[in-house]
Amino acid sequence: MLVLAIADAAVASLVIFTVVGAGSRAELAELLADRQTFLAFGMALLALAGTRVWSAIDVAWRTRPEHGRATVVVPLVASLVAVAAVAPVVVAADYVRRTDDALDHVFADEEAMTAFPSRVTTRNAMVTTVPSVSSATTTTTQPDATPTTVAPTTTTSTTTTTTTTLPPIIGEARVNVLLLGGDAGPGRWSLRTDTMVVVSIDPATGDTAMISVPRNLQRLPFPEGTALDARYPGGFPEIANAVYPLVGLRPELVGDVDNPGAQAIKLGIAQLLGMPIHYYVLVDMAGFVDVVDALGGIEINVARRVPSPGNPPGAKHEVPPYIEAGVQHMDGTIALAYSRSRSADSDYQRMSRQRCVLAALTAAATPSAVALGLPDLVAAFGAAVRTDIPRDRLAEMTRLLDVFTAAGGLATVRTLHLAPPLVDPARWDPLAVRAMVAAVVEPAAPAATAAPVSVPAKVLTDSC
Numbered sequence: 001m002l003v004l005a006i007a008d009a010a011v012a013s014l015v016i017f018t019v020v021g022a023g024s025r026a027e028l029a030e031l032l033a034d035r036q037t038f039l040a041f042g043m044a045l046l047a048l049a050g051t052r053v054w055s056a057i058d059v060a061w062r063t064r065p066e067h068g069r070a071t072v073v074v075p076l077v078a079s080l081v082a083v084a085a086v087a088p089v090v091v092a093a094d095y096v097r098r099t100d101d102a103l104d105h106v107f108a109d110e111e112a113m114t115a116f117p118s119r120v121t122t123r124n125a126m127v128t129t130v131p132s133v134s135s136a137t138t139t140t141t142q143p144d145a146t147p148t149t150v151a152p153t154t155t156t157s158t159t160t161t162t163t164t165t166l167p168p169i170i171g172e173a174r175v176n177v178l179l180l181g182g183d184a185g186p187g188r189w190s191l192r193t194d195t196m197v198v199v200s201i202d203p204a205t206g207d208t209a210m211i212s213v214p215r216n217l218q219r220l221p222f223p224e225g226t227a228l229d230a231r232y233p234g235g236f237p238e239i240a241n242a243v244y245p246l247v248g249l250r251p252e253l254v255g256d257v258d259n260p261g262a263q264a265i266k267l268g269i270a271q272l273l274g275m276p277i278h279y280y281v282l283v284d285m286a287g288f289v290d291v292v293d294a295l296g297g298i299e300i301n302v303a304r305r306v307p308s309p310g311n312p313p314g315a316k317h318e319v320p321p322y323i324e325a326g327v328q329h330m331d332g333t334i335a336l337a338y339s340r341s342r343s344a345d346s347d348y349q350r351m352s353r354q355r356c357v358l359a360a361l362t363a364a365a366t367p368s369a370v371a372l373g374l375p376d377l378v379a380a381f382g383a384a385v386r387t388d389i390p391r392d393r394l395a396e397m398t399r400l401l402d403v404f405t406a407a408g409g410l411a412t413v414r415t416l417h418l419a420p421p422l423v424d425p426a427r428w429d430p431l432a433v434r435a436m437v438a439a440v441v442e443p444a445a446p447a448a449t450a451a452p453v454s455v456p457a458k459v460l461t462d463s464c
Contacts, residue, residue: 028370028398029394029395029397029398029399030394030395032099032103032391032394032395033391033392033393033394033395034392035100035103035104035391038096038099038100039096039100041096042093042096042097042100045089045090045092045093045096046089046090046093048089049086049089049090049093052086052089053086095375095378098375098378098379099378101382102378102379102381102382103382103391103394104391105382106381106382106385106386106387107387107389107390107391107394108258108387108388108389108390108391109390109391110390111390112278112279112388112389112390113257113263113266113388114276114277114278115223115263115266115267115269115270115276115277116169116223116270116276117169117223117270117271117272117273117274117275117276118223118224118225118271119224120274120430120431120434169274169275169276170274170275170434170437170438170441170442171200171275171276171441171442172275172276173202174200174201174202174203174441175200175201175203175278175279175397175400176198176199176200176201176275176276176277176278176279177198177199177200177201177277177278177279177280177281177389178196178197178198178265178266178269178277178279178280178281179195179196179197179198179199179280179281179283179358180193180195180196180244180262180265180280180281180282180283181193181194181195181196181283181285181288181339181354182194182195182244182282182283182284182285183284183285183286191244191245191284192215192241192242192244192245193215193240193241193243193244193265193282194215194241195215195339195351195354195358196212196213196214196215196240196241196265196269197210197211197212197213197351197354197355197358198210198211198213198269198273198275198277200275200441201400201403201404203400203403204403205403205407206400206403206404206405206406206407206408207407207412208404208407208412208413208414209413209414209415209416209440209441210355210413210414210415210416210460211273211415211416211418211437211440211441212351212352212354212355212415212416212417212418212419213240213269213272213273213418214240214351214418214419214423214425215239215240215241216239216240216241216425217239217240217272217418217425217428218235218236218239218240218425218426219234219235219236220235220236220240220243220268220269220271220272221235221236221268221271221272221430222235222236222264222267222268222271223267223270223271226254226267227252227253227254227255228247228253228254228264228267228268231250231253236268239425240265240268243261243264243265243268244261244262244264244265245261246261247260247261247264248260248261254267258388259280259282259386259388262280262282262386262388263280263388265280266280272430272433273433273434273437274433274434274437274438275437275441279387279388279389280387280388281385281386281387281389282385282386282387283384283385284383284384284385285336285339285340286384287380287383287384287385288332288335288336288384289316289332289333289335289336290332290376290379290380290383290384291332291361291377291380291381291384291385292330292331292332292335292336292361292364293316293331293332293376293380294373294376294377294379294380294381295361295364295365295369295370295373295377296364296369296373297329297330297331297332297335297364298329298330298335298357298360298361298363298364299327299328299329299330299360299363299364300327300328300330300335300338300356300357300360301326301327301328301356302323302324302325302326302327302328302338303325304325305322305323305324305325306322306323306338306341306353307321307322307323307341308320308321308322308323308337308338308341309337309340309341315333316331316332316333317333319333319334319337320334323337323338323341335357335360338353338357339353339354339357341353351417351419352415352417355415355460356460359410359413359460362401363409363410410460411459411460412459413459413460414440414443414458414459414460415440415458415459415460416436416437416440418433418436422436423436
């Protein structure tokens with residue numbers, strides 16, 4: 001029996017030391033991604049706890065007083081030793097269980113459905129009617145299509161706002177993730193995605209671009225041939241942030257998927273940008289506060305003084321009237337106020353701040369911060385985050401983050417803000433939008449053949 005206990009403890013200790021020795025973020029992610037191995041780690045902890053209890057009982061029995069003289073000292077000491085040796089291991093095993101439950105809740109069980117765009121059609125394109133001074137014909141070239149000639153009229157000529165030739169799909173060799181910030185908020189009947197940011201990463205080089213889509217974009221299009229396009233042939237009838245709740249009420253429009261609202265947004269954003277969207281990550285902003293706090297806060301370089309939006313219901317503490325300029329260490333409550341404020345400037349500047357908050361959150365998720373805040377982080381993460389990234393792809397996504405960091409991190413991220421004055425959310429041209437996206441995501445891609453588009457692609461750190 002003693003030999004069995006020693007062998008059991010040795011095997012359990014070997015497993016634990018192997019896991020704890022996983023010093024890099026990628027190694028830890030590989031452990032979490034492999035559920036069987038991770039649960040085996042938890043079982044090893046329980047086995048170690050059991051051998052320690054048995055050892056304490058065995059020591060107490062072997063050192064019992066002779067001739068049956070009763071005393072409470074030896075049992076008491078043995079009990080204290082057993083508790084001191086076993087309790088940390090049992091707590092660690094419980095962390096494994098809770099972490100596994102959270103990961104199983106957040107990540108998908110099956111491979112995600114990639115949202116592919118279709119080519120832009122004349123039906124989707126915004127047209128502008130202008131006075132005509134001649135009877136010249138107008139030639140419009142669509143992506144992945146041959147030029148078509150529009151017959152002239154005697155009074156007006158109709159042209160697309162931008163005439164250009166583009167590849168039908170860009171970013172196919174990249175990993176494109178749609179980040180969604182959802183907020184049910186006071187006065188709202190359901191969660192709306194006020195934050196919509198596509199992060200596009202080249203897995204070979206770490207080259208990264210971020211594209212922000214405004215929440216109030218009108219007529220969000222959907223790919224041809226989809227049920228959503230058939231239902232909304234002229235684009236979504238409400239602003240873009242209403243897609244999630246409204247399509248959630250009509251899941252038949254996207255088929256048998258776990259989150260129909262999120263899949264609908266993936267399809268719409270893919271069609272808008274002209275690039276495939278592989279995954280989504282949805283963060284409930286109420287739970288975002290707890291995630292930031294569990295990581296110990298985030299660091300943001302505030303470009304200029306920002307008035308706060310006031311104290312939200314249920315805030316952990318009061319929010320100051322202003323968030324001052326300069327490098328600020330923010331807890332979750334202040335970070336949420338900073339990302340929500342609109343009184344400082346506009347809804348579109350708020351989008352820029354939200355990109356900074358997302359980037360700061362990524363930077364704060366170091367292995368040590370995750371380890372120190374594990375209990376709270378597991379609870380907050382499981383309650384606040386949903387994604388269609390399969391759990392077994394977790395290690396792959398972590399390696400992407402490592403490649404991104406090696407390529408220069410935030411200092412090299414190109415950003416595109418599809419908002420005024422660059423894009424009018426009420427009157428936007430799909431060809432112009434796709435040209436701008438192509439220029440930012442793949443700067444070396446073939447340029448437009450007509451009406452060059454000026455894209456003020458900025459580096460993320462310029463604004464935060």
